[in-house]
Amino acid sequence: MNLYLETYGCQMNVNDSQKMESLFAAEGYALVADFRRADLIVINTCSVREKPEQKLFSALGRYLPLKRRNSRLVVAVGGCVAQQWGAELQQKCPGLDIVFGTHAIDALPAMVREVRSSGRPQLDTAFRSSIPSLDIIPRYAAGTLTAFVTIMQGCNNFCSYCIVPYVRGREYSRSSAAILAEIRQLAENGIREVVLLGQNVNSYGLQNEGEFSFPQLLARVNEIRGIERIRFTTSHPKDMSPELIAAFADLDHLCPQIHLPLQSGSDRVLARMGRGYSLADYLDKVERLRRVNPEIAFSSDMIIGFPGESDEDFQQTLEAIRRVRYDTVYSFKYSPRPGTRAATFPDQVEEAVKKERLRIFQALQDEISSENLRKLEGSVQDILVSGPAKRGGDQWVGRTGANRIVNFSSPENLTGRFVAVRITRALRHSLRGELA
Ligand code: SAH
Ligand code: SF4
Ligand code: F3S
Numbered sequence: 001m002n003l004y005l006e007t008y009g010c011q012m013n014v015n016d017s018q019k020m021e022s023l024f025a026a027e028g029y030a031l032v033a034d035f036r037r038a039d040l041i042v043i044n045t046c047s048v049r050e051k052p053e054q055k056l057f058s059a060l061g062r063y064l065p066l067k068r069r070n071s072r073l074v075v076a077v078g079g080c081v082a083q084q085w086g087a088e089l090q091q092k093c094p095g096l097d098i099v100f101g102t103h104a105i106d107a108l109p110a111m112v113r114e115v116r117s118s119g120r121p122q123l124d125t126a127f128r129s130s131i132p133s134l135d136i137i138p139r140y141a142a143g144t145l146t147a148f149v150t151i152m153q154g155c156n157n158f159c160s161y162c163i164v165p166y167v168r169g170r171e172y173s174r175s176s177a178a179i180l181a182e183i184r185q186l187a188e189n190g191i192r193e194v195v196l197l198g199q200n201v202n203s204y205g206l207q208n209e210g211e212f213s214f215p216q217l218l219a220r221v222n223e224i225r226g227i228e229r230i231r232f233t234t235s236h237p238k239d240m241s242p243e244l245i246a247a248f249a250d251l252d253h254l255c256p257q258i259h260l261p262l263q264s265g266s267d268r269v270l271a272r273m274g275r276g277y278s279l280a281d282y283l284d285k286v287e288r289l290r291r292v293n294p295e296i297a298f299s300s301d302m303i304i305g306f307p308g309e310s311d312e313d314f315q316q317t318l319e320a321i322r323r324v325r326y327d328t329v330y331s332f333k334y335s336p337r338p339g340t341r342a343a344t345f346p347d348q349v350e351e352a353v354k355k356e357r358l359r360i361f362q363a364l365q366d367e368i369s370s371e372n373l374r375k376l377e378g379s380v381q382d383i384l385v386s387g388p389a390k391r392g393g394d395q396w397v398g399r400t401g402a403n404r405i406v407n408f409s410s411p412e413n414l415t416g417r418f419v420a421v422r423i424t425r426a427l428r429h430s431l432r433g434e435l436a
Helices: 011-026 052-068 078-090 105-118 164-168 174-188 214-222 242-250 267-273 279-292 311-324 352-373
Strands: 002-007 040-045 074-078 097-099 122-124 146-150 193-197 229-233 256-260 297-304 330-331 380-388 395-399 405-409 419-424 431-435
Touching: 002 011, 011 040, 011 078, 011 193, 040 052, 040 193, 040 267, 052 074, 052 078, 074 078, 074 105, 078 097, 078 256, 078 330, 105 122, 146 267, 146 352, 146 395, 164 214, 193 214, 193 297, 214 229, 242 279, 256 395, 267 311, 267 380, 279 311, 297 352, 311 352, 330 352, 352 419, 380 405, 405 419
Parallel strands: 002 040, 040 074, 074 097, 097 122, 146 193, 193 229, 256 297, 297 330, 405 431
Antiparallel strands: 380 395, 380 419, 395 405, 419 431
């Protein structure tokens, strides 16, 4: 039996898809790249911005007609759009076999078996008080170096623009025992780098009595032999504690890299977003992190054209990125999400204005990103080699601790090794170097 999986959205969604792949591997399914060969098609959706329903309907327009030729084909929709629309989705899309929400991944194989035996459509979008799917362990191909480990899911922050708390539910943390056991197993299987995932990892463990805090968990992961690099995403600036800042000094495997989404450089806009910090608070945390380790590379998410954003507010956002000098910023036009507070704000920004501001913003950030890369020319960087470069030959690619991509040539296959590389040239989004 063949499984075709299509995934949109954040790294957590990608990790959820990896879990589905491992669940179905246990049921005898092999993953295929061609949907026409599939017996089961799963679309894992994201609803964080811009017309996710349209994307889903066009995917279903591709897949549902295949059922006429292949009566064994089962089509399932999961993820955040499925969570949001549930039964409505089923009514709108006749022939869709399964709709499963963000807490129901572990239930999917049984739902597929049920469809195969009864032919009846299945729906499960209940929020559970504990989420068993968090403990499903993805399987990685031999030779994989980096693994993603979801440590918590959900969010209690309800930023005024954001749909995530509605589609992922409230904050829920996995037990540290399960997380650490998984990472030990990964290390034994050759994984060298782990990325800890959650909508708000700083809140890890706070709901479970007696559980480690996030910095305490990081310290335990830091002790696991074989794990050379630890990263995490996403942490909320308001919860960036002194303990977490200290971890960047104390933990030798914690990479000098942090994704710390600012969202806007205007205090007025930040307040209306409900972010719980001012630009000054944020810059203070960046400053403290840089004092602990000046090498830390920052990245951010930014929303352009939030309701009420004036030209003055927008200028403050530009000023903020000039000050922080991010390596990368994921910037998007504000997109009203059904059911969120900001979608009802009366002062929505015109589409053309959002578009123009986004263009200006991205041009400036591109310049800053390039400048950051150029500053590394001549330096020697420790690279974890992930494999052959796209252009092949004797070219290899890896990443620095700060997560910058480096291409270099070597007659020898160095995949999986740490090597020192002297940076010779900065390109648009990556670096070139030679073995030092
Ligand atoms: N928990 C993370 C963000 C998860 S959502 C945090 O708080 O930083 C990922 C990103 O999507 C957000 O950082 C935000 O920049 C963007 N986003 C969320 N809702 C959006 C909306 N309605 N319009 C545009 N971008 C949005
Ligand atoms: Fe969304 Fe805010 Fe929660 Fe991040 S912290 S997931 S932006 S509500
Ligand atoms: Fe999208 Fe859901 Fe992630 S809305 S960003 S897939 S949590």
